Amino acid sequence: MLSQLHDLDLQLLRIFVTVVESGGFSAAQGELGIGQSTISTQMAKLETRLGFRLCERGKAGFRLTPKGEQVLAATRKLFGAIETFKGEARGMSGLLLGELRIGLSEALDNQVLQRLGKAIGRFRQRNQAVHFELISAMPAELERRLLQDQLHLAIGYFSRTQAALDHQPLFGEQERLYCAVGHPLFHRDPVSLDDLSRYDLVQHPYRFGEAMEPFQSGPSSARTEQVECSLAFILSGAHIGYLPEHIAAPWEASGQLRALLPEQTGYRVNFHLSSHRGRQPSEAQMAFVEDLLAAFGDV
Structure with a gap:
């Protein structure tokens, strides 16, 4: 009985679907590029793995058993799900995901806010589905939240006495x-x-x-x-x-x-962009820092 699905099982199931869609073992030879005896051996392996017969073959021709019909439907669902997964995985390869919680010092200049908005705009043009949260607080509070992993980044005027924090001039x-x-x-x-x-x-x-x-x-x-x-x-x-x-x-x-x-x-x-040096930044965080530094590059 099939209790775990291995790569070999997927290979056998693909042979099974091809045989069914071709109308029999003999007709599937050209499609699969293997001989009829090999196809028969592979089908027998699959039936052994499953614990029941999938098809009847003989002088009366090729036909699926009732369980074979159900396995065919389930296999097509499985292969469809695999293709969907592959497509979504390809789409996610360059997609930025997750969330970014960013702390801001109080009473920032309008020009600074404009540059921050420009950085967010740059980031939103990337291939991303990131949830942003902006928090305004006093510097001591921003430092506390950075140290407690409640913020990913903070922009402010910091004491720079916290050894656990990295600071980049902004x-x-x-x-x-x-x-x-x-x-x-x-x-x-x-x-x-x-x-x-x-x-x-x-x-x-x-x-x-x-x-x-x-x-x-x-x-x-x-x-x-x-x-x-x-x-x-x-x-x-x-x-x-x-x-x-x-x-x-x-x-x-x-x-x-x-x-x-x-x-x-x-x-x-001097205002700095600060982060916790002991935390590995996400791809989204690194991308936003890049956009932020670009937006403030001519300041």
Whole structure:
């Protein structure tokens, strides 16, 4: 009885189908390229494997037994399924599958978002069926999710102290020190570094853990990681603080914010594309990184 299907069984079943479609052993010789005695031996092997007769052959001619009819129908289904599998497997050979979970830093510049959109557009033109998920979070949260395999990639300004993470430079963002209408420095001209040191500066506990800010003041009563919250502190008129230039630009244009000593206190924050170095990237992840780097290549 046939309990497992081997390559030999498939070969025997193909001979069986050819014999049936040719109308008998003798007629199948030309189609199979083997002699009638060999065909008879192969058919006998198949019947032995199955444990029952498939056909009657003799002076009365060739005809299938009832079980032979059922085996023929089942064999045609099997071969049809094999061809379907082969076709689908060929189609999948260049198909990108799976999912991509990508973390983004907060308050990205519109030009950065446009380039990210361009990268996604490039990727969607590939032969792919990938599910995307974009998550916006603070850098510490993005790092945590990368380390816990909750993200495949993250774009942000990272401390770069996590040895388990790889970082590729992606773009830079200009930071400047600002005050708002109502702050004592807003109309003062000129302003000195000594003047700045007298006022309450918004502290950023994560973003600038490596003391990236050129200007550092004394004690502060305002603390936040979020850009939007920094803006709120500054707009209160009670604090000075750092903001990305693109966030401050519309407020500065409307006369509500002023950059303080931009040449002396301004600096550039480098954003990176980060991933877990201990995880093997999927084909989809590698392809998207390629598209992402291409989109940001001229930044």
